[in-house]
Amino acid sequence: MKNILFFILVLVSARVGAQKINFTDPTNEWLVRTETVTPGSPQRYGVHYHRFYINGDTNINSNTYYELRSYNGDWKTDRHEAYVRYDSAANSMYLAAQPTDILLYNFNLSVGDTVFCPWSSTYANMNYTVISIDPILLNNVYHKKFSLQVTDSSIVDLFGTYATIIEGVGCTTGPLDLLSGDRDIAVHNEISRYVTCFKNQGIYPIPSYSGCSDSLIKVLLDVEVSVPGQNMLVVYPQPATTYANIQLPQTIKSGTLHLYNQVGQTLHTEAIRNKAQVQVNAPTTPGLYYYRVLDNTTRQAWQGKILFE
Numbered sequence: 001m002k003n004i005l006f007f008i009l010v011l012v013s014a015r016v017g018a019q020k021i022n023f024t025d026p027t028n029e030w031l032v033r034t035e036t037v038t039p040g041s042p043q044r045y046g047v048h049y050h051r052f053y054i055n056g057d058t059n060i061n062s063n064t065y066y067e068l069r070s071y072n073g074d075w076k077t078d079r080h081e082a083y084v085r086y087d088s089a090a091n092s093m094y095l096a097a098q099p100t101d102i103l104l105y106n107f108n109l110s111v112g113d114t115v116f117c118p119w120s121s122t123y124a125n126m127n128y129t130v131i132s133i134d135p136i137l138l139n140n141v142y143h144k145k146f147s148l149q150v151t152d153s154s155i156v157d158l159f160g161t162y163a164t165i166i167e168g169v170g171c172t173t174g175p176l177d178l179l180s181g182d183r184d185i186a187v188h189n190e191i192s193r194y195v196t197c198f199k200n201q202g203i204y205p206i207p208s209y210s211g212c213s214d215s216l217i218k219v220l221l222d223v224e225v226s227v228p229g230q231n232m233l234v235v236y237p238q239p240a241t242t243y244a245n246i247q248l249p250q251t252i253k254s255g256t257l258h259l260y261n262q263v264g265q266t267l268h269t270e271a272i273r274n275k276a277q278v279q280v281n282a283p284t285t286p287g288l289y290y291y292r293v294l295d296n297t298t299r300q301a302w303q304g305k306i307l308f309e
Helices: 002-015 153-159 184-188 214-221
Strands: 029-038 044-060 063-072 077-087 092-095 102-106 128-138 141-150 162-166 190-199 234-236 243-260 266-281 287-295 301-308
Touching (some): 044 301, 128 162, 243 301
Antiparallel strands (some): 029 044, 092 102, 243 287, 287 301
């Protein structure tokens, strides 16, 4: 019954002439948040943001490809990631490669299909199985949302049990992540990675990414490299009611606390003097807020979210 309803919704969308999101749309932008922990003493924890975007097209072997680039918010550097093309007949995305292109996303998958990971040479069984397909409404058009489960249980601890692909958008951990086998997790000590904002045609169409805005993204990309001291930062209670405590990994002799709303506006700024814990009072309106703590001496920065009820 759910599959029948899904295809009815897709048919209705097609009849009204609406357009699905195309992965190669030059207005597309993905903001990816990565958290890392480097073992040792002291342990180092970091939060990092990368902005992925489409940067024009080029012709390769008589096919039109679009360049996918990324901007590193830590180092303020911009680099080429890949050339990608969309095959409308196959409803699939490909990466330019030699001698033949690599399948990035097949948006015609069915439940039970296997999604192979072409990059994963170390983990030969790094594949996923499609366990469900559901509709998701984006820009007034129903798209497919594929839920995947890793095939080999022995590598679940490294790569996670589940993954999600959204038609026209890609994997919810990053536009190139799923079929790379999330290889950076083992190499760079990542503990989490996910797309926190996606922009298309000037708007943020994915409901779970509501609260995204151009000004908020600018704030996140402008933060300093986040490398705290001994342990991870702790925020409690979460969610909070009247106030939240931010337990810092080290005592800050001179620093600054900033609190932002979901559109990137600064709601509160407070000086920090000789503190290892900062208290954040609840704003007048409940919701999700963003904090940033800066150590003026070491230039280390911490940022994250606080939910106030």
